[in-house]
Amino acid sequence: MILRTIPVSAPHRARIAVCADFHSVNRPMPVERALRLLRDASPDMILFPGDIFLDTGRFGLRDCFNQNGLALIEEAAGIASCFFTxxxxxxxxxxENRRILENAGIRVLMNESVRMGPFTVGGLASGFERPQSRRLPSPPPDTDFIPRFAAEEGYHVLLCHHPEYWPLYIAGRGVELTAAGHAHGGQWRFFGHGIFAPGQGFLPPYTSGLYRQDSSALAVSRGMTNSVRWVPRLFNPCEILLLDLSPEAES
Ligand SMILES: [Fe+2]
Known part of the structure; x- marks a missing residue:
């Protein structure tokens, strides 16, 4: 797992870490490595835009399936302000799981937002949250949330697990910065392009780094662990993204 820094042009200065797709691996090593990277980076905010845990409707966060994800997020709360969707x-x-996260100091954002200095931080919950919508391709999220969120004051930072939602529901709608995961970098990367991503299919357009449309930006993390264990990642290291926001940045 590496730390990858991306400068982002923004009117306010902030360092934002994006931790996505941890998939609560049952090995302690990625937890320790991630916490070391986060401590060294010293971010102002840590965003967890989904797939940190497994099946949080059926399993508790203290169950063996999820205990490494909980260890990560609880320790991260001691490093910076943490947000989760x-x-x-x-x-x-x-x-019960929401309460565990909130007791650990995590802001849980399920189509909700909070103000933090000049920033308004929101979370668009996955469409898979809706019991009637467990199907592929990705079911739509609560699209009413986006205009509500965009109408709030401040520079908008949105946690949204699915990058494929961005062109459909978010880009150009008053949300300045969206942080996503889910694409796993496209699993194999050749010449800077991913090969396959869930929700986007083959040769997916949004797999890694920063994308811009008008005044909206999308930052996509390649993910913290390999969730598809029987398919190795190629030229696609696991990562924590570090978004360095400043007025001087050019991207
Ligand atoms: Fe995912």
Whole structure:
């Protein structure tokens, strides 16, 4: 796992870490490595835009399936302000699990937002949260949330697990910066392009780094662990993204 820094042009200065697709691996090593990278980076905010845990409607966060994800997020809360929304693998965040996260100091954002200095941080929950919508391609999220969120004051930072939602529901609608995961970098990368991503199919357009449309930007993390264990990642290291926002940045 590496730390990859991307400068982002923004009116305010901030360092934002994006931790996506941890998939609560049952090995302690990635937890320690991720925490070391986060401590060294010293971010102002840490965003967890989904797939940190597994099946949080059925399993508790203290169950063996999820305990490494919980260890990561609890320790991260001691490093910076932490924000979380669900990905497709969380599917139905239970009230008890939400309470565990909130007691650890995590802001849980399920189509909700909070103000933090000049920033308004929101979370668009995965469409897979909706029990009637567990199907492929990715079911739509609560699209009413986006105009509500965009109408709030401040520079908008949105956690949204699915990058494929961005061109459909978010870009050009008043949300300045969106942080996503889910694409796993396209699993294999050749000549700077991913090969396959869930929700986007073959030769997916949004797999890694920063994308811009008008005044909207999308940052896509390649993910923290390999969730598809029987398919190795090629030329596609696991990562934590570090977004360095400043007025001087050019991207
Ligand atoms: Fe995902």
């Amino acid at each position: 669900t990905g497709n693998h969380e599917m139905g965040l239970s009230v």
